[in-house]
Amino acid sequence: MRRERKKDIIERKYWLERIDAVENKNNKRICPNCGRKMKQQFIGLKHCKCGMSWKKDIGYFERTGDMVFALERRKCGKKWKQVPVIRYK
Numbered sequence: 001m002r003r004e005r006k007k008d009i010i011e012r013k014y015w016l017e018r019i020d021a022v023e024n025k026n027n028k029r030i031c032p033n034c035g036r037k038m039k040q041q042f043i044g045l046k047h048c049k050c051g052m053s054w055k056k057d058i059g060y061f062e063r064t065g066d067m068v069f070a071l072e073r074r075k076c077g078k079k080w081k082q083v084p085v086i087r088y089k
């Protein structure tokens with residue numbers, strides 16, 4: 001049983017790495033939970049209908065009801081950049 005589980009984890013990790021490689025090429029995100037294409041809300045932030053989201057700096061995570069997604073202006077050197085942020089209600 002334990003060995004099975006470990007194998008599952010390794011396969012899941014391998015699958016996520018493969019997704020990353022493909023997506024970096026196509027600039028597409030496939031949901032690791034249900035396999036559907038994720039929809040972009042902002043650059044660097046994508047959502048899936050099943051409740052999974054993806055953010056550039058943290059990767060995949062499960063959305064909860066208290067999360068609010070917004071764009072925030074941040075200074076990056078001399079330029080101002082808009083970056084997606086997660087706020088909690």
Ligand SMILES: [Zn+2]
Nearest residue numbers: 031034048050
């Ligand atoms: Zn999904």
